[in-house]
Amino acid sequence: MDKMIKETFHFALNMKMKFILLLLLSGVGVIIAYFQPLLTRRIIDDGLNNREYSKVIYFAGIILAATLFQQISEVIQARNYCKIKNQFIQYLYKIILDKLVKIDLNCLDKTNSASISNTLTNDISNVSLIFDRSTLIVFNYGIITLGGIIGLAYIDWYLTLIVLLFIPVKLIYIIKFTRRLEEINTDLIKDSVQFYEWWGENIEGIKEIKWWRLFDRRNSLLEEKQKLILNKQYSATMIDCYNMACDNILECGVRILIYGYAGYLVCNAQLSVGALLAFITYTEYIIRPISVVLYVKFIIAKIKPSIIHLSNFLESPEEINYGKLEVGDFERLEFKNVSFSFDQKDVLKNCDFLVNRGEKVAIIGHNGSGKSTLVRLILREIVPKSGKILLNERNVSDYDINDYRDTFSISSQTFFLFKDSLRNNFDLKHELNDDDIIDRSHIYIELNKSIMNKMITTNGKNLSGGERQNVALIRALCKNGEVFLLDESDANLDKEFLHKLDIMLKNLKEKTVIFITHRKSDFENMDAVYHLENSCLKRIK
Template identity: 25%
Template sequence: MWKEYIKIKNYLKIKWEYLFLGTIFLILSISLNGLSLSTIVPLMDRVLSQRKITLPSNFPYFISLKLEPFISKLNSFPPLLILKYLIFFMIIAFFLKGVFIFLSNYFFRVFSTRISTDLREKIYEKFLNLSLDFFSKKQTGELTTRIVYDVGLLNITFESFFPHFLFPIFLVLSYLVIIFLIDWKFSLLSIFIYPLILIPVLNLTKKLRKLGKSIQETYARIANIINESIFGYKVVKAYNQEENFINKFRQYNENIFKIILSINKRTLLISPFIEFSGVFASSYLIYYGGTKIVKGEMSSGFLFLFFFSLFSIIGPLKTILQTYANIKHSSSALPRIYYILDYKSKIDEEGNEIFNGLKESIEFKNVSFAYDKNFVLENINLIVKKGEKIGIVGRTGSGKSTLVGLILRFYDPVSGDILIDGKNIKNFKLNSYRRFIGYVPQEPVIFYGTIKENITFGD
């Protein structure tokens, strides 16, 4: 799954500087959060209990040597003075923490939104540069869904990844550092509980990817039904097919309801399961920690800091797992997007020669063309001289539109050549070549804009 997300960098120019700045400010905010928590110890032990601060018996020795002079100095201050210092420190720390969180979220949001914006543009640009064979295989609603729904789904995931996944991960790591510093043996016993909680949660998320793929396919079908009923509304009404289209829509719409319900059921189960499991398991830890105070192995301040940090892991952990479930669900959109971006157009590479207009004739030399190995044109030989007016007549499906499409290079022949003034049309740059061709489709197309803009379309 993660490899599919990382693959995006192969298609876009990623703004890594925003990711770097966001990470720096994230680390700074997490560091201040840890320092703020550490004020619990002097507050409880020195100010409230008015006892001297002592390090736990299992505190790392090399860190104890560094902290002892500072703790001795702190113990020499009167409790009221320590309280004033603590209040001043917490005001400054929380202010800076808020600034760093804002900057971190801002840079992460710029980073993620830029990816979504560029990806949407990349897909649209790819659409417009694909040959017509691609569009003949795909329905309009499905293609619209790729740009609107799939990229929109990824955009939500990108925007939630940093504040709801990466930030909680760093937060959990900071809490783990705190509890391991206080008592590594007690910490090992405590965190052994969490993998037992994670196993059933991970099993719940396995189904989410499959459900995510199903809902995207169903949305594509609904979009296609809507497009067909709008563009073909005259035909629908003429043949009294309103009820048929409504029934189709209702069927797929009901499928979406069931899939969303299934996704929500699995996602909503995660939070209460983690909360109950965490509290249930922690009851033993509270008893075990209480015995340490009784034996004098740990002060009440350090024990409170330990439990506060330990229980604070539950909230971010819930967020991480819920966001992971959403990431898993959204990842099902990536293969569909990559399919479009990796699709190889069947139009050969265009030439470099500039086309300056027809001078003599257009010639088809032994031209054949097939749709999925079904030939509609075979060994066509035709010469149309400049100034001639011709009509191509034939039954439906005989290849009239295809013949004209070959001149425009909507497709390339399976075999044979199309020549203009003796030169293969593949030698010309497509933009310069098509500028000299007027095209009137069988079905009129009206673009959004004024009548004048539609009449002068292409000028």
């Protein structure tokens, strides 16, 4: 929770000039609100009762001018409130994206993207209420309430005490309602996370649902999971209704007491009609604003669980990146006695591996042999249990992780294609023109400018497996790193493109290549071949 509070405080400091402006405008509005009932009293007592029309016009003109100024001030405040809230939402998305870039990828493997996206979006929506106008205006109402109490006391102390009696009563049921609401919202976040994860699985697994005729089973589960969430939302809504009903009953009781006592004073000529109207106005300055001020506890009950959830996300483990060194020119990459285990099972055991600048090395192994783990170790997504991974004879952890990864052109077994043109999926950094892309990819495939305008859907779902793999390979060629790390890049290629891939590997003459595959071949263009089996890496060529 501390992390999110610090980020919110940091944002508020950057907005301090806008808050100062809002405070000044609020102060002026409060002063106007304080004097308006007194001016109304003067219109009635000094103008109407004494039949002095000039005073009626004079004080009415002052009220009109004050009201115009107050409304202009309200518009300016509303604009600034909206801007502050929108900027805070942008700020939250930015710090979340910054966190996603640094987060340990193992944290994201526990759920699907739909669950993460929907939950974070809901959390941002809730937390942004901190800078919502309805929340920030509470400070205005707090000052208005204080002004109202002063105004009431100026007119009659006994009436003031009657009005103030309702505050502790309201506070008692507000505390009870908000405690329950906070419990509901905490449970609602947990249930929503589980639902979004399940819902995302339905979308990703829609083919299986169709093929296995799982409609009835999935509909039954949907009804069960939705009922759980909807019941909690219903409970939260009803708490709001109960609170509003209690407010209305309490306010009505206070008004009846005021009318009873104040009516007695007016009828006995102890209080003027103008003073009574002013008193009623000041009463409204207290009753409604105090209801709003105390309603902040309801807002906090909604915000607090999301703040905790966002803070937990922002405090998630990050990739280890203590290194400060720049890589410079690549010379060699070496594994020395590297071991890695998962769930107490050895995936890699005492592995040695070496690739020098300009060499082409193949690593072969069947599915599940640990090839992907080897790739993740090279890319520093995970760290070895024991042993060392050296780049240019220094531990890879000595290098800045982003600079280190810039060394590699990667065609991974699992890659993502963005909903964009082929051009922008080839060149993710948008640094190359069409001629550069064509030039860099020609050692694998001949491209033309027209095909690069083709739009693809999210993750290339409108492409075949082979076409997706081609995009990944061209992407690696466009990056043109010093080391080409190709993980199962031949998995979805037909015979024609397998031949093209072999030619590409041969033509990467000045590049270092680490080619990981389950496909057995003669590897005549490789300087070394390793076989990964039973958690051990053995050089066979």
